[in-house]
Amino acid sequence: MRTPHIPQTQDGGPLSGLKVIELGQLIAGPFAGKTLGDFGAQVIKVEPPGTGDPLRQWRVVQDGTSVWWQVQSRNKHSVVLDLRTDEGRAEVRRLIDEADVLIENFKPGTLEKWGMGYEALAARNPGLIMLRISGYGQDGPYRDLPGFAVVAEAMGGLRHLMGEPGRPPVRAGVSLGDTLAALHGVIGVLLALQARAKSVSPEAPKGRGQVVDVALYEAVFNCMESLLPEYSAAGVVRQPAGSALPGIAPSNAYRCADGQVVIGGNGDSIYKRLMAAIGRDDLGDAPDLAHNAGRAARVDEIDAAITAWTVQRPVAEVVATLQTVSVPVGRIYTVQDIAEDPHYRARGMIERIVTATGQVLEVPGIVPKLSATPGAIRTLAPGLGETDPPAARRPEQGYSA
Template structure:
């Protein structure tokens, strides 16, 4: 049951949208979850026996991952073996009525099963197929296996993560998968909008298309000025630890009992920060009047700020800088998140009770829509929970 249920809009933003999710693990299912949160009917196809491997990932309760309760909420589970002609035929039947099909198999797999876009769109011209893969549907690397860890490295992100002169580190979550999923959702919404402009007697829902998202490209798209700086100046950005190269002061700083992050890089913010730490001399220094000047003296500024933060506990640093309207924050653990009143006031922590009776807190829904917000309508399904109901009255493809 949903111990705390979001107010369900009527109609939901994506009410009436039918989505067929064939992906597994993170990228495809995260895209499906996002669409489902806003009212889409998402039918998740799982292999017989074990289902989506995510059911067994990380910490389990009575044999099922608690992560599963987030990734598959608001979805229906249908068991089909896509490697068999019978399973493939059922997908073709489901695809006749679908608006969107999500898959994140190795390129060519869907075609091998007779489920490529050309085959499915011939019977359903309005179908939109979201295809998520490591390297995309074409290009010399298309057939290579690609996971988020590789995409983050190839997209330029991993090289920048860590301390100078030391091996790169990872973020601790699969950013490549999640970034690809979000780009995929954007692509689906764009394709739905475009479909509206192509309605005709031959295609009463309009013409669909393929949304091709490569994990490495989703990462690369978030790399800001990395490429133009190299193109113009031959500059290869290197890892800088917790600092933001070329932006100063902006860093993590040690306090008497922990650490905080401070963003003092706006011109007026910088002056307020310097006043708060008792360094008005730096705040009024003409040689620090703008960011480019401050960036050249970033080490000097970080040292001055650290001398002050080390003298005070985290709570005092946060309180004083917030009072001065300087962006500052403690570095949260999940315990801090769970105890923070702002997360709860914004609906970012929802309470559910799983089918096994486990009371669980899960992340709320993003983004916030004022008129048609997302909602938690149903729990993550058990394996094959909806197989009979979904397949019972499907049209034939013959």
């Protein structure tokens, strides 16, 4: 077996020249790879023979491939190698020898079992940065347990807070735990690259790499704001509060005549403008409601007053009225609302590409937005084993099959 030839990625983006090997599957590892690829890194995705990454067949499938795949694997190359064979592992090691970053989201210990732990790989490539994403991290008593985003969201404290009081918790309809872990992983890679640049020496011309250890539950827990210090200081166990934001008022979802809106009126001056707009200056001028602590104590009364006003009006009127007086307000978007929203399009958050089969597909744009070195969709998601995927085309550029 010959090491596959991977064409050099065209220069562009702040991570141009960075070579990334992606061994992960499904969501967390590949989302980290996608993000690095969006900003110019050359991402080489290693897939098992036969079916490749299972995400290729998840959810809505058209022309034999998931439309999700077109997003998750854009700006990547695909190499088919069997990591369960000596020959496949040897080829992967050769790819890693020339890489800056390795992404993996196997169960801890899997790569070590194959002789591909960090120490072994770094002995061949001392500058290697290894991003390891797992359910519980690379050590600790739970390291060997299987971990999915659904479990991480529960263990990280998020799931307990989601839903209505007294009812079973609900989940968001997306894998937040995976995505949060991926983003923390990208942050870790960028930090490790900075540290590597500072460690360049004659003995280490590329600098010294390191391991970035990201646990799904920790990525969720890191976003839980004041949950732990409130418990530590006062024994407060925060409980689910439906659509409200506990202890911050008013901030909630409110019924309208034809739907719902969310209103964030919790700033002191914003609160006064909101009360004036709904004709409740008595609440807006009340001295004990001038600051958040007082409003939190009377949140039910304030929410009832807002609902009494919104329920008599359609969503469009509520939004227009409150936007006029600079009160944060918005209707609750479906994906149809997103697709039809002019602000999304003005900001480049909805891109149109032509897939390899000629289908015009709308996909999410690039986040974050850099003024001097922006990211871009440079190549289409590869077919299985496609080392040189076609350049991304926009419908207005035309397409030749």
